[in-house]
Amino acid sequence: MDIHFGKAKDQEKLVEECFHTYFDGLHRYAFTILKDNDEAKDAVQAVFLKLWEKRADIDEQQSVKSYLYTAVYHYCLNVKRHEKVKDNYLAQRPPAFEHRNELVSKETHRRIMEHIDSLSPQCRLIFSKSRFEGRKYAEIAADLGLSVKTVEVQMGKALKILRAKLFDITIMILFACLFLCVSI
């Protein structure tokens, strides 16, 4: 009762097709959990390799998609579990410092920090704990004596406000420029 991916040549093509369709999304998803671009890439490749080995047991497109996402999820959780074990032996890793985009993002970063300061105290606290300390929702909820749902709502609110403030400003600057250019 083998459900097949077809003949050998087609199988490779199918895996390749899946790769093109899902790589971006899977890699982004892996990054949200691992917070590291290279580790995320390794995770996605490992999952595709597993898909390749199991190609005989997998049926149609739809289930391939959820297979891939689920596999990435579990793979990443596993990596994190191992990291925790490692961290118990090694001193806390220093935060990965990146030169990348340093010049570009410092100004933006400063502006975002200003806007974060202007959030309501609870909203700011929850956003900071999640974004800067990498705490889990459940941990934040327990810390602050709130429900997970509240944490979720506050996080959504923070993102909504920050996006609106930052991007409306960009648009205003853009308009100001246009206006100036036209009037000159």
Added chain:
Amino acid sequence: MSTAENLPYELLGRYFSGEATPEEAMAVDDWIREHRDHRKLYDQVAAVWDDAALQQRYRLPDKAAALQELKAKMTGRPVVRKMLPLSRIAAGLVLLAGVAAILFFMLRSGNEREAPAIVSKQTGEAIRRDTLPDRSTVVLNSHSALQYAEGFRDTARWVKLSGEAWFDVTSQPHKPFIVAVGDVRIEVLGTSFNVRQSDTAIAVMVKTGAVRMSEGDSSIQVKAGQEGVYHIARKELGLTAGAFNSNQLGYATRVFNFDNITLKEITAQLEKAYGIRVVFENKALEDCTMSSSFDNKPIEYIFEVISVTLNVTCRFEKEEVFINGAGCGG
């Protein structure tokens, strides 16, 4: 922007925080794909998230390279199947028959082996970055070609080059890596080096480790920082005096040491290394000179430095960079 108000912020929050279940991650991706505006809004929220902390930013890796790596790992991996007991027995029988057949053919036809398929890579104007089956990397410069046997199953890792290429070879002590170029063979164990073939000479610049260059019976060793040259007409091997200019490897390594050279020369090198096109909207800027060094920096960073140093503006539009401004004179 009415759709902005209906953004699934809570879902995105969970997603960016690393809390999303596989189903939620799929929902996010489906939502992004639904509409062009969704993509834009997603990017904005992602920018807020990324820029809030000066930690590692999200960056999509080179997909083609990732696929190459994956394919290299895929070859030789058997299908793993769940089997019913009955099919196991059948498989056993097939295996037995297979072994018998192999023995039969081996005894009959000696050591005849099927020749492995040859992989060919070729470049036009654009350079090409690739990963070989042994995970060594190669950067093939413009108008060059590379061939090798699929899977590197031979006792040595043979590649045949014409033109110019950079190699960063993984160490496999029992399986030397050999580049054949013209009459010359370059043998290495694990190192990084550049090979350039012209009409008159074949030059090997070694960045790390050491390589052996040989032609016929003669051979020389070229160490890190040295350049070995084979003169084709004189059929002679020798070392160039002094160190080579590492900017020559910039197309591959993206390591540049610009020492008071013109913006035109700088951008020519960047165009090649990063696969971009630079357009001078103000031609006078071509002659501005600057000094700086970059060690495999993102292209946006390099142009940011250039724009600050020379008082010019650098505008990105897809793969093109437009340079404009009052310029260096004032």
